[in-house]
Amino acid sequence: MGTVTEIYTYLRLLFSRYGLPTIGDSTLFSFNSPEGACENCKGLGEKLVIDENSIFNWDKSITQGGIRHSEFRSGSRRTNIIIASNLFDVHKPLKDFSRQDLDKLLYSGRLVMSDKTQGFIQKYSFEGVVTGIMRRRADRRGLSSSTLGRDNKFFKLEHCDVCQGSRLNKRARAVLINNKNIVELVNMELDDLYEFFKDIKHPLAQPIVAKMTEMIESLKEIGLGYLSLSRSVRTLSGGESQRVKMARQLGCDLIEMLYILDEPTIGLHPRDINQMITLLMKIRDKGNSVLVVEHDSEVIKAADCVIDIGPLAGEKGGKVMFIGKPNDLKQNKESLTGRYLSNKRHSGKRPSRFKLGEEAHPESSNVDSGVVATLFPRITTEVLNITNASTNNLKNISVDIPTGVLTCITGVAGSGKSSLIFDCFLEQHPQAVVIDQSPIGAMNRGNPATYTGVFDRIRKTFSHATGKNIGLFSFNSIGACEKCQGLGFREIDMHFLSSVTLICSECEGRRYKKEVLGYLYQGKSIADVLEMTISEAVKFFSDDEIVRRLGILKSVGLDYLELGQSLDTLSGGEAQRVKLASELHKKGNIYVLDEPTTGLHMADIERL
Numbered sequence: 001m002g003t004v005t006e007i008y009t010y011l012r013l014l015f016s017r018y019g020l021p022t023i024g025d026s027t028l029f030s031f032n033s034p035e036g037a038c039e040n041c042k043g044l045g046e047k048l049v050i051d052e053n054s055i056f057n058w059d060k061s062i063t064q065g066g067i068r069h070s071e072f073r074s075g076s077r078r079t080n081i082i083i084a085s086n087l088f089d090v091h092k093p094l095k096d097f098s099r100q101d102l103d104k105l106l107y108s109g110r111l112v113m114s115d116k117t118q119g120f121i122q123k124y125s126f127e128g129v130v131t132g133i134m135r136r137r138a139d140r141r142g143l144s145s146s147t148l149g150r151d152n153k154f155f156k157l158e159h160c161d162v163c164q165g166s167r168l169n170k171r172a173r174a175v176l177i178n179n180k181n182i183v184e185l186v187n188m189e190l191d192d193l194y195e196f197f198k199d200i201k202h203p204l205a206q207p208i209v210a211k212m213t214e215m216i217e218s219l220k221e222i223g224l225g226y227l228s229l230s231r232s233v234r235t236l237s238g239g240e241s242q243r244v245k246m247a248r249q250l251g252c253d254l255i256e257m258l259y260i261l262d263e264p265t266i267g268l269h270p271r272d273i274n275q276m277i278t279l280l281m282k283i284r285d286k287g288n289s290v291l292v293v294e295h296d297s298e299v300i301k302a303a304d305c306v307i308d309i310g311p312l313a314g315e316k317g318g319k320v321m322f323i324g325k326p327n328d329l330k331q332n333k334e335s336l337t338g339r340y341l342s343n344k345r346h347s348g349k350r351p352s353r354f355k356l357g358e359e360a361h362p363e364s365s366n367v368d369s370g371v372v373a374t375l376f377p378r379i380t381t382e383v384l385n386i387t388n389a390s391t392n393n394l395k396n397i398s399v400d401i402p403t404g405v406l407t408c409i410t411g412v413a414g415s416g417k418s419s420l421i422f423d424c425f426l427e428q429h430p431q432a433v434v435i436d437q438s439p440i441g442a443m444n445r446g447n448p449a450t451y452t453g454v455f456d457r458i459r460k461t462f463s464h465a466t467g468k469n470i471g472l473f474s475f476n477s478i479g480a481c482e483k484c485q486g487l488g489f490r491e492i493d494m495h496f497l498s499s500v501t502l503i504c505s506e507c508e509g510r511r512y513k514k515e516v517l518g519y520l521y522q523g524k525s526i527a528d529v530l531e532m533t534i535s536e537a538v539k540f541f542s543d544d545e546i547v548r549r550l551g552i553l554k555s556v557g558l559d560y561l562e563l564g565q566s567l568d569t570l571s572g573g574e575a576q577r578v579k580l581a582s583e584l585h586k587k588g589n590i591y592v593l594d595e596p597t598t599g600l601h602m603a604d605i606e607r608l
């Protein structure tokens with residue numbers, strides 16, 4: 001982060017001018033320059049080392065395929081060379097090899113050998129497994145990513161043991177300011193670094209310190225004071241890196257720019273959201289335009305102008321509902337967003353207090369317009385414990401989580417919520433079901449009809465109505481368009497470019513043979529049905545089971561999806577709700593959700 005924010009550039013300057021002993025100019029503190037970089041790791045801070053447990057199957061011998069790399073399969077050319085070389089006992093399990101032999105097998109340089117057993121002289125060469133891989137890596141013509149991937153899985157990154165990962169050489173690390181070297185400063189949290197700079201008053205250092213302090217202030221303001229300069233930007237969350245970029249924009253003096261931000265509040269605690277809004281306003285006040293795509297009500301209220309698109313999702317959306325000031329949006333009865341902003345949807349009382357073992361008090365609650373539900377606060381006597389959690393920043397804490405109720409883990413960004421739940425809790429309670437926004441794994445070739453299992457019943461319905469073989473109504477079977485095998489499109493490999501997808505010219509994307517499209521149920525073909533939305537299908541079919549299963553997707557607000565829509569086209573929030581829907585009928589599980597409201601509109605949040 002130090003390099004991205006340019007704070008590190010100033011820090012190097014500070015050490016070269018003000019640090020003791022004086023060694024020279026600021027490039028001597030740069031791990032990107034040969035004069036500053038650690039000699040051992042060339043300034044990377046880490047080294048690739050072979051993972052012997054990964055590349056060796058210790059129980060097997062070389063001839064049995066004990067070297068897991070695909071070039072050393074038994075019978076392969078390179079294995080035959082090892083056998084012919086007579087350098088190793090190729091029938092001995094690798095676990096019985098001496099350290100010396102293992103090193104020779106991995107790191108030996110190229111040895112040219114000759115063989116006369118065939119009656120003529122044949123020359124060949126042997127080189128160590130790692131030596132060969134490294135020689136290939138150094139080849140400047142480059143490697144295909146599949147070769148790199150195949151090699152990489154046998155390596156692990158380790159901290160460089162010479163510089164302890166600090167990337168700088170000994171000379172640079174010996175220079176001190178107030179008893180600290182540059183490595184110690186970049187490892188400090190920004191909050192602490194800010195305090196450290198307060199004590200530096202020397203006129204030589206002052207202007208540089210002032211510049212850094214200003215930058216750190218803007219990072220602190222947007223709630224990133226817990227990060228350190230050494231934190232790799234690759235490990236920042238999406239929200240964190242977006243804010244780092246914004247803080248950098250604040251530091252530059254460009255005006256009349258147009259900034260577009262996509263949901264900048266994702267993953268932020270309410271306190272951090274206010275800081276984010278302040279930052280957006282500062283960027284605006286410098287003379288820029290700021291355009292934000294956002295669901296958060298605080299951000300909407302803070303805007304000078306709101307454009308509301310709706311009214312609902314999918315087919316039922318796509319219209320401009322409102323353009324104007326947030327206060328006027330509140331008066332707008334057509335807009336769902338407006339109704340939420342004016343809190344009209346929250347008139348009902350909710351049971352909100354909860355204590356372990358508390359008596360149940362039935363309470364009436366208006367949870368959805370027109371639906372009056374009676375909710376009983378749940379009673380719980382049992383807990384799931386997390387004991388001695390100390391991953392990342394956690395201070396060896398133990399936490400009891402009550403069962404049978406909804407528990408919310410909260411706190412500002414970086415406070416340790418995810419470490420507590422996704423590292424410690426899941427480790428101690430592996431039976432818990434995690435529902436996240438990742439794509440629906442093995443199902444991504446499927447669609448809502450196949451995922452809910454209603455497609456079988458729909459095909460049966462068609463088969464009954466038409467008297468035809470049920471297989472004809474499946475796009476994976478005899479009914480499939482022969483040209484595209486029922487995909488509806490064809491992928492054309494463009495060799496060096498990314499492949500191109502074309503709608504199938506035979507079935508025009510409808511996936512079935514022409515003949516099948518002629519078999520109708522209540523005036524619709526099977527392809528027509530797959531193009532129906534879930535709410536249309538619920539009205540169209542009278543089969544109770546079809547209606548019930550699709551009703552579950554409807555209840556999580558996905559009634560606008562088409563039955564045949566490929567699941568890999570769903571957004572993260574939609575995928576999460578499909579998963580939730582498929583869990584709704586089960587009983588007695590522990591469910592863990594990670595920021596389930598990310599990317600959702602307030603109406604969707606209430607439904608969630």
Ligand SMILES: [Zn+2]
Binds near residue numbers: 042046165
């Ligand atoms: Zn090093």
Ligand SMILES: [Zn+2]
Binds near residue numbers: 485506
């Ligand atoms: Zn086709």
